[in-house]
Amino acid sequence: MAADLNAQTQRRDAIVRILRQNAVARQAELVTLLHREGHDATQSSVSRDLRELGVVKGGDRYLLPDGEDALTPSHFETVRSFVKGYRAAGPTLTVLRTSVGTAQSVAIALDKAGWPEVIGTIAGDDTIFIATESAKAQRRLHDHLRTHFGR
Amino acid sequence: MAADLNAQTQRRDAIVRILRQNAVARQAELVTLLHREGHDATQSSVSRDLRELGVVKGGDRYLLPDGEDALTPSHFETVRSFVKGYRAAGPTLTVLRTSVGTAQSVAIALDKAGWPEVIGTIAGDDTIFIATESAKAQRRLHDHLRTHFGR
DNA sequence: CGCAAATGTGCATAATTATGCAGAGCGTGT
DNA sequence: ACACGCTCTGCATAATTATGCACATTTGCG
Numbered sequence: 565m566a567a568d569l570n571a572q573t574q575r576r577d578a579i580v581r582i583l584r585q586n587a588v589a590r591q592a593e594l595v596t597l598l599h600r601e602g603h604d605a606t607q608s609s610v611s612r613d614l615r616e617l618g619v620v621k622g623g624d625r626y627l628l629p630d631g632e633d634a635l636t637p638s639h640f641e642t643v644r645s646f647v648k649g650y651r652a653a654g655p656t657l658t659v660l661r662t663s664v665g666t667a668q669s670v671a672i673a674l675d676k677a678g679w680p681e682v683i684g685t686i687a688g689d690d691t692i693f694i695a696t697e698s699a700k701a702q703r704r705l706h707d708h709l710r711t712h713f714g715r
Numbered sequence: 716m717a718a719d720l721n722a723q724t725q726r727r728d729a730i731v732r733i734l735r736q737n738a739v740a741r742q743a744e745l746v747t748l749l750h751r752e753g754h755d756a757t758q759s760s761v762s763r764d765l766r767e768l769g770v771v772k773g774g775d776r777y778l779l780p781d782g783e784d785a786l787t788p789s790h791f792e793t794v795r796s797f798v799k800g801y802r803a804a805g806p807t808l809t810v811l812r813t814s815v816g817t818a819q820s821v822a823i824a825l826d827k828a829g830w831p832e833v834i835g836t837i838a839g840d841d842t843i844f845i846a847t848e849s850a851k852a853q854r855r856l857h858d859h860l861r862t863h864f865g866r
Numbered sequence: 867c868g869c870a871a872a873t874g875t876g877c878a879t880a881a882t883t884a885t886g887c888a889g890a891g892c893g894t895g896t
Numbered sequence: 897a898c899a900c901g902c903t904c905t906g907c908a909t910a911a912t913t914a915t916g917c918a919c920a921t922t923t924g925c926g
Contacts, residue, residue: 572874590912606876611914615774621913622771622780629773700872700923723904741882757906762884772883850893851902872923881914890905896898 573707575603576613580628587625594626640677640712643670647713650706655699658706660692667692681705724858726754727764731779738776745777791828791863794821798864801857806850809857811843818843832856 578598588594591610598605605613618629646666653659662670671687674694681701686693696702729749739745742761749756756764765772769780797817804810813821822838825845832852837844847853 592912607913608876608915609874611912612874615914618774620771620773620778623766623769627771703923743882758883759885759906760904762882763904766884854893868926870924873921875918875920877917879915882912884911885909887907888905890903892901892903894899894901 570707570710571603572609572613573704574711575605575609576617577708577711578603579610579613579619580617583619583626583628589624589626639673643673644713646670650694650709650713652702652706656696656702658694658696658702658709660694660709662690662692664690666690677708679705679708681708721858721861722754723760723764724855725862726756726760727768728859728862729754730761730764730770731768734770734777734779740775740777790824794824795864797821801860801864803853803857807847807853809845809847809853809860811845811860813841813843815841817841828859830856830859832859 575598578601579594582588582594582597586597588597591607591614594610595605595607598610614626620627620629643666646662647670648661648663650658650660660670667687667690671685671692674682674685674692681696681704683695683697683701685695694705696705726749729752730745733739733745733748737748739748742758742765745761746756746758749761765777771778771780794817797813798821799812799814801809801811811821818838818841822836822843825833825836825843832847832855834846834848834852836846845856847856
């Protein structure tokens with residue numbers, strides 16, 4: 565039995581993406597779809613993930629919470645190329661560097677994502693400070709960043 | 716096994732009201748709450764009602780669809796006293812009489828209710844024409860009207 | 867680095883929800 | 897008034913989802 569934190573993060577991101585594009589009626593389906601893109605998961609984990617993600621089941625399909633809908637996959641696609649890299653500055657602060665003048669838009673995309681581990685962000689011109697509550701939260705954040713912007 | 720059409724309407728209205736006020740986690744609870752106010756129903760019926768009403772289950776409680784939230788119970792309370800009565804005018808038209816000058820507000824409350832059997836309404840000064848698709852739909856409408864405004 | 871506390875998982879299974887069926891109440895047309 | 901058809905129900909049960917446990921890893925600390 566594995567406990568790969570990163571795997572969980574990626575799987576949840578995948579779940580959100582899948583639910584955006586398909587009408588999924590049951591967890592078993594979701595498990596199949598996840599397998600198809602390389603994610604290994606059981607109905608148990610999916611059940612827990614869905615609750616954690618605040619996903620709702622309406623009649624015959626799972627629905628993402630309202631806020632999430634606002635964030636189109638393309639949101640990240642657009643700003644992906646602006647991101648130069650990121651590094652931890654202590655256990656609760658992460659500094660992300662971007663192309664000059666694009667920090668604001670990247671920060672906005674990050675805020676819209678609504679990742680729970682993020683307490684707040686401040687964007688300058690080419691730098692974003694991302695505050696997290698703990699080292700653990702920071703790890704989550706980095707998992708997310710890695711998933712969306714590459715290592 | 717009974718098939719009291721009116722009972723269904725009233726029960727569904729009750730379900731909506733209950734869900735507005737309480738956080739209900741399972742259908743069995745809902746059955747209990749319904750019993751408490753005199754509605755006789757089984758989990759089977761409740762399951763079907765919830766689907767029909769478009770109710771959604773989020774994590775650990777049932778949630779009403781967004782639109783419904785707008786209509787406060789008090790909405791009907793306010794206009795209840797304006798309604799003088801109503802009669803069918805043919806199988807698909809219902810004429811509702813109100814106090815002079817209040818027809819508009821009553822019609823607005825009706826529209827907000829979003830009852831599926833209602834195709835449209837027109838309000839004059841003290842009269843509202845309510846169009847329904849069929850005799851059957853008209854019966855539904857009358858059930859609703861009876862529930863909210865009395866016989 | 868070593869140990870205790872957390873976290874995440876799968877498995878097996880309990881808990882909950884959905885549904886096929888058959889019966890009952892009503893409305894409709896003759 | 898009678899027959900036919902439709903809708904709504906409950907029951908029994910299938911289908912689906914949630915969760916107690918035990919265990920593998922990881923994280924936090926001294």
